Amino acid sequence: MIKDITIGQYFPGKSLVHRLDPRIKILLTVLYIVMLFSASGFLGLGLGMIYLIIAFLISKIPIKMMLKSIKPIIPIIIFTGILNLFFVEGGTVLFSWWKLQITSEGLRTMVFMAVRIIFLICGTSLLTYTTSPITLTDAIERILSPLKAIKFPAHEIAMMMTIALRFIPTLVEETDKIMSAQKARGADLETGSVLQRAKALIPILIPLFVSAFRRAEDLALAMECRCYHGGDGRTRMRQLKAGVIDWVAVAVTVIFMAGIFVLNGLLPI
Amino acid sequence: MGILKTENLTHIYGEGTPFRKVALDNINLDIAEGEMVGIIGHTGSGKSTLIQHFNGLLKPTSGKVFVDGEELFADKHRLRDIRFKVGLVFQYPEYQLFEETVYKDISFGPKNMGLDDDEVDRRVKETARLVGLKPDVLKKSPFELSGGQKRRVAIAGVMAMEPKVLILDEPTAGLDPHGRDRILGLIKEYHQEKGNTVMLVSHSMEDVAKTVSKILVMGESNVIMYDTPEHVFAKAKELTDMGLTVPQITRVFVRLKEMGIDFPDEVYSVDYAKKLVLRLLEQKKG
Ligand SMILES: Nc1ncnc2c1ncn2[C@@H]1O[C@H](COP(=O)(O)OP(=O)(O)OP(=O)(O)O)[C@@H](O)[C@H]1O
Ligand SMILES: [Mg+2]
Numbered sequence: 001m002i003k004d005i006t007i008g009q010y011f012p013g014k015s016l017v018h019r020l021d022p023r024i025k026i027l028l029t030v031l032y033i034v035m036l037f038s039a040s041g042f043l044g045l046g047l048g049m050i051y052l053i054i055a056f057l058i059s060k061i062p063i064k065m066m067l068k069s070i071k072p073i074i075p076i077i078i079f080t081g082i083l084n085l086f087f088v089e090g091g092t093v094l095f096s097w098w099k100l101q102i103t104s105e106g107l108r109t110m111v112f113m114a115v116r117i118i119f120l121i122c123g124t125s126l127l128t129y130t131t132s133p134i135t136l137t138d139a140i141e142r143i144l145s146p147l148k149a150i151k152f153p154a155h156e157i158a159m160m161m162t163i164a165l166r167f168i169p170t171l172v173e174e175t176d177k178i179m180s181a182q183k184a185r186g187a188d189l190e191t192g193s194v195l196q197r198a199k200a201l202i203p204i205l206i207p208l209f210v211s212a213f214r215r216a217e218d219l220a221l222a223m224e225c226r227c228y229h230g231g232d233g234r235t236r237m238r239q240l241k242a243g244v245i246d247w248v249a250v251a252v253t254v255i256f257m258a259g260i261f262v263l264n265g266l267l268p269i
Numbered sequence: 270m271g272i273l274k275t276e277n278l279t280h281i282y283g284e285g286t287p288f289r290k291v292a293l294d295n296i297n298l299d300i301a302e303g304e305m306v307g308i309i310g311h312t313g314s315g316k317s318t319l320i321q322h323f324n325g326l327l328k329p330t331s332g333k334v335f336v337d338g339e340e341l342f343a344d345k346h347r348l349r350d351i352r353f354k355v356g357l358v359f360q361y362p363e364y365q366l367f368e369e370t371v372y373k374d375i376s377f378g379p380k381n382m383g384l385d386d387d388e389v390d391r392r393v394k395e396t397a398r399l400v401g402l403k404p405d406v407l408k409k410s411p412f413e414l415s416g417g418q419k420r421r422v423a424i425a426g427v428m429a430m431e432p433k434v435l436i437l438d439e440p441t442a443g444l445d446p447h448g449r450d451r452i453l454g455l456i457k458e459y460h461q462e463k464g465n466t467v468m469l470v471s472h473s474m475e476d477v478a479k480t481v482s483k484i485l486v487m488g489e490s491n492v493i494m495y496d497t498p499e500h501v502f503a504k505a506k507e508l509t510d511m512g513l514t515v516p517q518i519t520r521v522f523v524r525l526k527e528m529g530i531d532f533p534d535e536v537y538s539v540d541y542a543k544k545l546v547l548r549l550l551e552q553k554k555g
Contacts, residue, residue: 011287012287177359177364178364178365180321180326180359181357181359181362181364181365182365183326183352184324184326184352184356184357184358184359184427185365185377185378185381185426185427185430186349186352186353186377186378186381186382186430187377187381188349188381202367203365203367203377206367207364207365207366207367210364210412211364
């Protein structure tokens with residue numbers, strides 16, 4: 001059903017990774033991506049993998065969830081894999097047929113790229129699995145806030161993201177309810193031609209829009225009643241504070257990065 | 270076998286996630302045709318979950334549901350036909366209105382059933398009369414009606430399908446006392462006129478006591494009682510212990526009994542109470 005669509009895919013928990021300062025977590029994710037892209041050989045990637053596995057074990061996210069996050073990108077992996085396999089030249093020719101040939105370098109690149117994409121997705125999913133969307137937008141607002149000096153509406157953008165995220169589940173639930181109600185009245189959503197199916201959406205979309213507008217109005221009113229007037233001078237209930245553990249995490253990450261650079265220099269395979 | 274029956278019905282939301290929740294736990298029910306059932310139980314006891322199983326909107330995690338002797342989900346293609354037998358009115362049904370006119374909205378269900386225009390017309394007019402909508406309202410847009418009127422339009426939309434079983438989820442939620450009485454009145458009238466099975470979920474014992482022939486009491490995800498109002502309210506103490514209220518008049522009589530006056534256990538209607546008191550006074554005099 002429609003509820004199975006996970007957006008934000010937050011997986012609640014109390015692990016160390018969950019508790020890290022979200023700003024630091026974003027920073028670590030960026031460093032991790034840099035790490036992956038600067039690794040020039042499999043040994044470097046291997047170090048990246050060790051980093052990922054450690055973070056993953058600490059976070060206690062079930063392996064099933066991780067695999068689920070890879071599933072949607074499998075077609076991309078296969079597609080780029082095939083391109084790399086046939087069009088990268090160099091090394092010895094392993095196989096050739098008509099105009100196509102597979103070289104050892106092609107094979108290597110294919111595997112290398114595939115592993116890198118998978119690690120990339122796993123690492124970034126770990127961020128969204130362990131950070132609730134609200135905390136994430138909070139962190140983004142804080143990271144972007146220096147840009148306020150050049151009139152960048154950091155607060156407004158974060159508020160819009162927060163509200164949107166807050167209301168996605170509500171709207172999904174609402175859609176579910178309206179769909180059920182119309183199905184109970186015999187609406188047929190599953191069969192028929194494309195045109196018929198598009199028409200069958202009208203009984204769902206109209207009530208949905210009506211209620212979304214009603215909600216938006218109510219929310220705006222409620223916010224104004226509580227004296228919301230933009231971000232100026234607003235204090236926060238949840239203060240973000242980077243502690244010792246956060247800096248330890250940064251230090252560990254930097255060590256891994258250094259390790260990769262060293263490996264690149266010594267054993268660039 | 271009655272018109273609605275469940276066998277070891279269990280429903281679990283979010284199986285395999287941290288949000289796992291057993292909403293229904295091994296429910297066995299058999300509801301006879303023509304009954305008017307009131308479902309009570311506090312928030313989160315699984316009332317809405319239960320009724321959505323009766324027309325196949327939710328699939329049991331395990332167990333079976335039978336409608337009119339036919340098992341739901343045994344054949345997927347029959348599901349839509351079974352849905353026409355069991356009409357379900359959701360909580361706040363006015364949010365499902367979408368057509369340009371009230372007439373068109375009420376006719377949405379009957380049209381989906383594939384009825385011809387004359388029959389659709391007959392049904393729309395009849396249900397509009399039944400729920401007390403004047404003919405000129407039929408031409409209006411549903412979005413310009415009052416809350417109570419919208420509610421009646423939405424209920425009419427399901428009634429017009431003439432289901433064998435009509436189920437309403439808190440049909441009086443959010444209405445003023447007058448609107449509440451009118452909705453309950455029209456449901457009762459519908460029941461008397463058609464003789465169909467009706468189920469209604471309610472938070473108000475007062476309303477249920479006035480309207481129904483059987484009461485289904487839900488506890489935390491299971492059925493605690495399914496019996497006539499007399500038998501259910503005879504266990505007033507059990508109900509209040511569970512945090513459910515009993516009708517005011519029952520509370521008064523429980524108190525009187527505790528004070529040593531000999532009254533039967535199951536007083537739940539004011540009329541009956543009046544009779545009892547008068548009889549007692551007669552006895553005192555005589
Ligand atoms: N779609 C859903 N996903 C997950 N859990 C749900 C869902 N719907 C209901 N629940 C949970 O199942 C339990 C039973 O819910 P249900 O809506 O059936 O209760 P109810 O008796 O109708 O309550 P109310 O009187 O508040 O309407 C609740 O604990 C609720 O949180
Ligand atoms: Mg409910």
